[in-house]
Amino acid sequence: MRLKRMSASNFCQHRELTVEFPPGITGILGPNGVGKSNAIKAVRFALIGDSGNAGTKVDDLNWQAAAAGESGAVELVFEQSGTEGKIKRFVNNARASLKFGEIKANSVSAVNRHMGTILGIPERTLKDIVFVMQGAIESILFERPADRAKKFQGLFGTESAERLRDFLLQEVNKLPTADVDERVERLQKELDVDVDPPLRELTKKQASVAAALKGFDRDAREAVIAKFETAVQIGQQLTELNERIIMLTTNVTPEVAHVAELQQQADDAEKETSQLTSRADEARAKLSNLDAARRAHETYEQLRGEAEKLEDVLRQPVPMSPGIDREKLEAGFEALHSMKVTLEPKRSFVETFKGGQGTVQCPTCLQDVHEADQLAAQFEAEVAQKTTEFAAVDQQLREGSSALVEYERDVELDCARKDTARERLQSVHGTLSTLGVTTYDGAEAGALQIVVDDFSGKLMVLKNVRDELSRLQVELARKKSECRTLEERQCSLREQLQDRPTADQYKRAKDGLEMVASAEAELGNIEGQLYQLRNRRGAILKELELLKQQTEKTEAVKKYKDLCERARTLFHRDCLPLTVTRAFLASLNVKIQEYLTLFGAPFSCQIKDDLTVSCNFPGGGEQSAERLSGGQRVVLGIAFRFAVYQLFAADLGFMVLDEPTAFLDDDRVQSVVEVMQSVRRYVHQTGMQLIVVTHEVELVAAFDHTVRL
Ligand SMILES: Nc1ncnc2c1ncn2[C@@H]1O[C@H](COP(=O)(O)OP(=O)(O)O)[C@@H](O)[C@H]1O
Ligand SMILES: [Mg+2]
Known part of the structure; x- marks a missing residue:
C-alpha cells in the first residue's frame, strides 16, 4: 500500500490539515507539541479507526474546541496494487465510507471488514510494528531481560501459545469423569429381571381375560335386571296404593254417620229458630220502643235539671x-x-x-x-x-x-x-x-234483651252446625275422588307388571354381570400394572440410550483430553514457543546484520536464544547492547526496526519512524543524520514508503519531501 494524501478536519489540534505523501521519504517537521504525531494518528485512524492510545476513547480525537455535534473527520487517499482508494472516517465513529475500485462501503463495520482485506496484515502488526514510536521499539533491545522476553513473545506471537496452554489446562480440568458402566449394568439387570418377564406374563393374562369377556351379552342381562327391579318397585307401589285405598274407605263410615247426625242437628235447630223468629222480632220491636222511651226520659230529666238552674238565676x-x-x-x-x-x-x-x-x-x-x-x-x-x-x-x-x-x-x-x-x-x-212526664221500665227491657240474645245464640249454633256439615261433605267427596285416582293408577301399574322376568332369570343375569365385573376389574388391574411396567421400561431404555451417548461422548472426551495434554506439552514454553522464537531469531539476526551493514555500523549484533543482545566489534570483544554508545544504540535501533518490519510487515509497503532522535544529544543526532542517508538510498532502491516524524531540522536533508507544521 502507498499513502497519497491525508486531509483532517477538527482532529486533535488540527482545524484543517492536509499532508501529501509523495513516493520516498516524507518528513513531518515541527517543534514539540505542534501536532506531528497527531497527523500520523489521523492516518492510523483513517486506516483502522482506533484512537491510537491505550485508554483513550476515539471521541477524544475530536478537536476540543469544536462546536457541539460537530465531528472531526479524516480522509485518506491511498493506492494498493495500482488501484486508488479513498477512505473517510468521522471521529465519533458513527460514519465511515470507503471507495476502492469496485468496492463501496458506507458503514463503519463494512469499511472495517474491507480494510482488513486491503491492508493484508493483522491489525495488531500494524499497531505494534508500523505505527509504533521508535523509542518504544528500540527499548525492547535495552529492557531488563524478563521484560524483554515478554516483548519478544508479543512480537513473535508466542504469547498466544502460552495463553493456549493455560486455556487447555483449564479445559482438561473441566472434563467430566463418568461411572457409566456400572449404571448400565444395573439398569440392564432391572430390565431383564423386574420388567420384561412380568410384562410378558401380564400381556398373556390380559389376552386370556379379554377373550373370556368377548361374546358376553351385557345389554340383555342388564335389561333383565332392570325389568325385574322395576317390577319389584311396582309391586311395592301397588301395596302402598292398596293400603292407602283401604285407609280411605274404612275411615269413611264414622264420618258418614257423623254427617247424618249433623244434618239432624241442623234440621232441629232450623225448626226451633223459625219458631222463635216472630217472638224475637216482637221483642226487638219492643226493645227499640223502650229504647226511645229511655232516651226521652233521659232528655226530660236533663231539661228539668236545667230549668231548675235557670230559675235559680232568675231568683x-x-x-x-x-x-x-x-x-x-x-x-x-x-x-x-x-x-x-x-x-x-x-x-x-x-x-x-x-x-x-x-x-x-x-x-x-x-x-x-x-x-x-x-x-x-x-x-x-x-x-x-x-x-x-x-x-x-x-x-x-x-x-x-x-x-x-x-x-x-x-x-x-x-x-x-x-x-x-x-x-x-x-x-x-x-x-x-x-x-210530657216520661218514664222508663228497665226490667222489661232486660227480659226482652234475653229473648233477643237467646235467639242470636241459637242462630250461631245453627250456622256452626251447617259449616261443619259442609266441610265434612267436601272432605268425603275429596276422599272418594282420591280413591278413584288411586284405583286407576293400580290398573295401569298392573298392566306394566305383565311379562316380568322370573326370579331365576334375574338371579342368573345378576351372577353373570358380577362375574364380568370382577373380570373387568382384573383386566383394569392388569392394564395398570402393564402401564407402569411399560413406563419403567421406556425410562430404562431412555436412560440406557443416554448412557450410551454419554459413553460415546466420554470416548470423544477422552480423546480430546489426550489431545489437550499433548498440545499442552507442545505449547510449553520449552517446546513450541522456543522453536518459534529460535526460528524468528535466526531470521531476525540475519536481517539486523544486513541493515547494520547497510548503515555502515562498525559492529555486528546477535540476539541469542536466551534473548540477550550481544554486539561484536571487529577488534574482537563481545559486549552486551546496553553498553553501546547513544549513537550506536540509535543505529542498532533503526536496524532492528527495519528488520522487524521486513520480517512481519513488509507486505504493507510503508513504515512510520516517529522521533528517531528522541532523547539524543547533538553529536548523536549526527549519527542518525548519517544513517538516514543510507535509509534514503535503501528506500529508493526498494520502493517502500517511509514517513519520518521529527523535531530535528538536521534530518531534513534526508527527506524527499518535507511537511512543516
Ligand atoms: N482533541 C484534541 N484537541 C486539541 N488538542 C489536542 C487534542 N488531543 C491532543 N491535543 C494536543 O496535541 C498535543 C500533542 O500533539 P502531538 O502530535 O503529540 O505533538 P508532537 O508534534 O510533539 O508529536 C498536546 O499538546 C495536546 O494538547
Ligand atoms: Mg510526537
Whole structure:
C-alpha cells in the first residue's frame, strides 16, 4: 500500500490539515507539541479507526474546541496494487465510507471488514510494528531481560501459545469423569429381571381375560335386571296404593254417620229458630220502643235539671245601688268648673304682678290697689287654698262617678243574664210540655234483651252446625275422588307388571354381570400394572440410550483430553514457543546484520536464544547492547526496526519512524543524520514508503519531501 494524501478536519489540534505523501521519504517537521504525531494518528485512524492510545476513547480525537455535534473527520487517499482508494472516517465513529475500485462501503463495520482485506496484515502488526514510536521499539533491545522476553513473545506471537496452554489446562480440568458402566449394568439387570418377564406374563393374562369377556351379552342381562327391579318397585307401589285405598274407605263410615247426625242437628235447630223468629222480632220491636222511651226520659230529666238552674238565676237579687244621683253629680262637676273659672283672673294676676310695684286694678273689686305685690301674694295664697279644696271636691266627684258607672254596668249585666235565662227557661218549659212526664221500665227491657240474645245464640249454633256439615261433605267427596285416582293408577301399574322376568332369570343375569365385573376389574388391574411396567421400561431404555451417548461422548472426551495434554506439552514454553522464537531469531539476526551493514555500523549484533543482545566489534570483544554508545544504540535501533518490519510487515509497503532522535544529544543526532542517508538510498532502491516524524531540522536533508507544521 502507498499513502497519497491525508486531509483532517477538527482532529486533535488540527482545524484543517492536509499532508501529501509523495513516493520516498516524507518528513513531518515541527517543534514539540505542534501536532506531528497527531497527523500520523489521523492516518492510523483513517486506516483502522482506533484512537491510537491505550485508554483513550476515539471521541477524544475530536478537536476540543469544536462546536457541539460537530465531528472531526479524516480522509485518506491511498493506492494498493495500482488501484486508488479513498477512505473517510468521522471521529465519533458513527460514519465511515470507503471507495476502492469496485468496492463501496458506507458503514463503519463494512469499511472495517474491507480494510482488513486491503491492508493484508493483522491489525495488531500494524499497531505494534508500523505505527509504533521508535523509542518504544528500540527499548525492547535495552529492557531488563524478563521484560524483554515478554516483548519478544508479543512480537513473535508466542504469547498466544502460552495463553493456549493455560486455556487447555483449564479445559482438561473441566472434563467430566463418568461411572457409566456400572449404571448400565444395573439398569440392564432391572430390565431383564423386574420388567420384561412380568410384562410378558401380564400381556398373556390380559389376552386370556379379554377373550373370556368377548361374546358376553351385557345389554340383555342388564335389561333383565332392570325389568325385574322395576317390577319389584311396582309391586311395592301397588301395596302402598292398596293400603292407602283401604285407609280411605274404612275411615269413611264414622264420618258418614257423623254427617247424618249433623244434618239432624241442623234440621232441629232450623225448626226451633223459625219458631222463635216472630217472638224475637216482637221483642226487638219492643226493645227499640223502650229504647226511645229511655232516651226521652233521659232528655226530660236533663231539661228539668236545667230549668231548675235557670230559675235559680232568675231568683238571684239585683245589684245594690250606691245611692248617687247622676244629675246631682253632673251639677257638682259644673259648679266646680265655674268656681275654677272665677279663680283664673287671680291666678293670671299673680303671674303678672308677683314682685311688682305701683298701682294696679284689682280684678275682683276693680278698685286701684297701690301695692300690687301684696295683692298678688294675697291672691296666691287664696289660689293655692282654693286649688287644694277644688282637688278634694274633684276627687270625691270622680269616685262617685266611677261607683255609679260600675253599678250601671252590673245592673246591665244582671238584666242581660236574667233575660237569657228567662228566654231559655221558656223554651225548656215548651220542650218539657211537649215531652210530657216520661218514664222508663228497665226490667222489661232486660227480659226482652234475653229473648233477643237467646235467639242470636241459637242462630250461631245453627250456622256452626251447617259449616261443619259442609266441610265434612267436601272432605268425603275429596276422599272418594282420591280413591278413584288411586284405583286407576293400580290398573295401569298392573298392566306394566305383565311379562316380568322370573326370579331365576334375574338371579342368573345378576351372577353373570358380577362375574364380568370382577373380570373387568382384573383386566383394569392388569392394564395398570402393564402401564407402569411399560413406563419403567421406556425410562430404562431412555436412560440406557443416554448412557450410551454419554459413553460415546466420554470416548470423544477422552480423546480430546489426550489431545489437550499433548498440545499442552507442545505449547510449553520449552517446546513450541522456543522453536518459534529460535526460528524468528535466526531470521531476525540475519536481517539486523544486513541493515547494520547497510548503515555502515562498525559492529555486528546477535540476539541469542536466551534473548540477550550481544554486539561484536571487529577488534574482537563481545559486549552486551546496553553498553553501546547513544549513537550506536540509535543505529542498532533503526536496524532492528527495519528488520522487524521486513520480517512481519513488509507486505504493507510503508513504515512510520516517529522521533528517531528522541532523547539524543547533538553529536548523536549526527549519527542518525548519517544513517538516514543510507535509509534514503535503501528506500529508493526498494520502493517502500517511509514517513519520518521529527523535531530535528538536521534530518531534513534526508527527506524527499518535507511537511512543516
Ligand atoms: N482533541 C484534541 N484537541 C486539541 N488538542 C489536542 C487534542 N488531543 C491532543 N491535543 C494536543 O496535541 C498535543 C500533542 O500533539 P502531538 O502530535 O503529540 O505533538 P508532537 O508534534 O510533539 O508529536 C498536546 O499538546 C495536546 O494538547
Ligand atoms: Mg510526537
